Amino acid sequence: MAVSRKNQLNPQKASFLKDAFLSSPLHALFRSAKTPVYAIGVSGGADSAMLLVYAAHIASLYNIKIHAVHVHHGLQAIADEWVRHTRQLAQMLGVECSIEYVQVASTSGLGIEASARNARYRAYEDFAERTGIRHFLLAHHLYDQTETVLLRLLRGAGVQGMAAMAGHSQRGELHFYRPWLDVSRQNILEAEKQFFLETGWQAVHDPTNADSRYTRAAVREMLVPVLDERWHGWRGNLARHSRLMAENTLLLKDLAQIDYATLDASADNTRFSLQKWRELPMHRQANVLRYWLDLQHIPMPSEARLNEWMRQFRQLHQLGHDRNLKLKHARHEINVIKGWVSIRCVAENET
Incomplete structure (x- = not known):
């Protein structure tokens, strides 16, 4: 549906668009654009709202279209108000807006934050299937990145986990870009403040962001203030650490590809030689086992589980090749039969 341009802003008079830290990454992205249209995940909060504001203006300079996507999780009593708020902003900017309604699984065992994130990505997949738009911008910034590194450090993540969020990542056919990963949230909040003064539109505030019952909020409210007080450069240090881990992840992947090429793997990557x-x-x-699992697009097992698998792989067939092995993980089944390790997806009625 075409968007009315009656209430559109005049970029020439908008002082909130003057921050080079916010605009430069978007110029770089759109200058080498891979598609004529990008979707932007917009919650209605300050970060995603300002990304939409900046992207809508800068994309127009490169003849690129922007489409706002708001995911209604149904977890907050004011979720419907966020929908109205997001639509109002999109209309103000002259961009199309889609609302995706999802149900967040409360019994998945992943926790509400992870379940909501998974539901959001499924909503993006549904949107992409319906519209053909497969390139998304997300508003993660430097503070999000450093909080992610902290959380993964506390959970004992490995090299790949400590690389945290990538500036560009891919899930199936969908591409996700995070142009503001190196941008301080203070820049975003200052732009949002100026936007409110000039337009009257104000970002919504999610109460869970300050609710310490949620893990990320607990880190933000209880741990971050101590780090800010004692180690003033800690965010930059963690961001640099994340970049180093990302480089090491690429090296490990290169090594895994070399080793995987020796395993006599099947063309569809579902089987390789145990010997x-x-x-x-x-x-x-x-390392090569993790690479193989990644080819299947399934979650990584814990270190303890992976070590147990490898122990069984090494011991199998010591009493003869008539011994087989079956392992289950993330709705997949790994079988070792007659010297070959294979994997298959398990249907729901088989679990």
Whole structure:
């Protein structure tokens, strides 16, 4: 549906569009754009709202269209008000806006934050299937990145986990861009303040962001203030650490590809030789197993679970090749039969 341009802003008079830290990454992205239209995930909060404001203006300079996507999780009593608020902003900017309604699984065992995130990405997939738009902008910034690194450190994440969020990532056919990962949230809040003064539109505030019952909010409200007081440069240090871990992740992937090429894997990557895997140095066996699982687009097992799998892989067939092995993980089944390790997706009625 076409968007009315009656209430559109005049960028020439908008002082809230003058922050080079916010605009430069978007100029760089759109200058080498991979698509004529980008979707932007918009919650109605300050971060995503300002990304929509900046992207709508800058994209127009490159003849690129912007489409706002708001996911209604139904978790807050004021969720319907967020929908109205987001639509109002989109109309003000002259961009199309879609509302995606989802149900967040409360019994998945993942926790409400992870379940909501998974539901949001499924909503993006549904939107992409319906519209053909497969390139999304997300408003994660430097503070989000450093909080993610902290959380993963506390959970004992490995090299890939400590790389945290990437500036560009892919899930299936969908591409996600985070142009503001190196931008301080203070820049965003200052732009939002100026936007409110000039337009009267004010971002919504999610009460869960300050509710310490939620893990990320607990880090933000209880741990971050102490770090801010004692270690003033900690955000920059963690961001640099994340970039180093991202580089190391690429090196590990390169090594895994070299090792995987020796495993006589099937063309569809669902099977490889157990004997060839055993011939690898032990410290490289786990790395190539993680690479193989990543090819299947399934979650990584815990370190303890992966170590147990490898122990069984190494011991299997010691009493003869008539011994088989079956493992289950994330709705998949891994089988070892006659010297071959294979994986298949398990249907719901099989679980």
